[in-house]
Amino acid sequence: MPGYDKYAHEPFAVTVDLAVLTLRAGGLHVLLVERGQEPYAGRWALPGGFVLPDESAETAARRELAEETGLKDVSGLHLEQLRTYSEPDRDPRMRVVSVAFAALLPDAPEPTGGGDAAQARWLPYDDAKPLAFDHDRILADAHDRVGAKLEYTCLATAFCPTEFTLGELQQVYETVWGTGLDRPNFRRKVLATPGFVEPVPRGARLTGGRGKPAALYRAGAATALHPPLLRPPREGRSA
Amino acid sequence: MPGYDKYAHEPFAVTVDLAVLTLRAGGLHVLLVERGQEPYAGRWALPGGFVLPDESAETAARRELAEETGLKDVSGLHLEQLRTYSEPDRDPRMRVVSVAFAALLPDAPEPTGGGDAAQARWLPYDDAKPLAFDHDRILADAHDRVGAKLEYTCLATAFCPTEFTLGELQQVYETVWGTGLDRPNFRRKVLATPGFVEPVPRGARLTGGRGKPAALYRAGAATALHPPLLRPPREGRSA
């Protein structure tokens, strides 16, 4: 593409769409906004917005994340670019190219619609469909990506607060994957992976619940998981 | 982002950039074009171009791939969206948002600059840097992605012709990863993975070379690798 001077291109609108995921009451939840106008009026949609002239898509995504969640500090949150959706007819009004992101939140404060969001709410992942535009696909892609990255990265701690128990960490895997895991084996695997989690110095334990209090851990320095923590293979596969 | 009607956004140019990879003489090669104008005049760059008004980024990428390589049929080639690069200053002339793709080719015909490419050539991966714009990073990201996907997908066959030997398939892994692999173990692993490769019906063998002729295989129906084929861990890691 040697010459930019002789092109004739239409203007594209560039937006970001966010699949903000969190764990609430043991279930996967998504941050959604209700659309006010056509098209898809009254339908839920992923939060998002235009990329401003002096922003990168990542910057715009983090700005939107702060606006929609109402959180003061979103700098520590895990934000990951998924892919870009550019079908010409994905928005009936105009040509919109959208860069999609997945964001992972530890706790789930009810969104205090600080931005231009009409109405933002957490909805259970399974109740989300059908969403506006191609957001069903974006959300499904986000789920797939997160589920896959749990296998070979330390991403799971992004769903947990700064201090957490191994039981909470295991619930992240079980909720995202939709499978049950053996507790002793999960524990053995996590502790055997250097840098995945590190114990809280003082022998702090989480009390208050029933049963033996659990030890608290923090996220470690490692980012990758070698060897990976593979999800149990689906039943009904042919050999 | 409730209202599109009240926005004021600048026009963005949306382009695709392609990291076209192939294996030539046992080495990883990249398809590059030489820039004629400023900026970066005389430097090598990844092929790419504008997304047309009625195209998706994927369609534009495949069109550019056909134009730059001069290949008749690019429909069977593996094309994978990497990520989108949107730093405001990545092109000094204007605001350009680029969707990057990685393309994998089996053989390497010298490009017959059919498109608007000034001069297109295969260059060894290691000799590519420095490229124009942020293409060094895009190329490195493409390499990382391909290397990672070799571990848990059947992507390696995308580098091979329709019929290939296990030795050729192993060379894909060794070249991309930059490591040596034990031949019997690699063979055992590939054959033990159902759907990765399937033997060519007639006991066809590749003759002509020195040594015992190798059996020929085709790519199987499987797309994922369970369990994965992990690359040997780098030496010098702390326990």
Added chain:
DNA sequence: CTTTTTATAGTCGTGGTGACTATTAAGAGG
């Protein structure tokens, strides 16, 4: 016909992991 080269077959030991049992430490309820 020997040497070289490469593909293919097989062996052995280890470590990661699934499945499982046992123990410990808290709260709940009588």
Added chain:
DNA sequence: CCTCTTAATAGTCACCACGACTATAAAAAG
């Protein structure tokens, strides 16, 4: 106070995938 329940933690055992290695087969080269 004692027992039941609940959940975390500790430990065992067998299997199997994989790394390391040796052996054999089938071609070309000398």
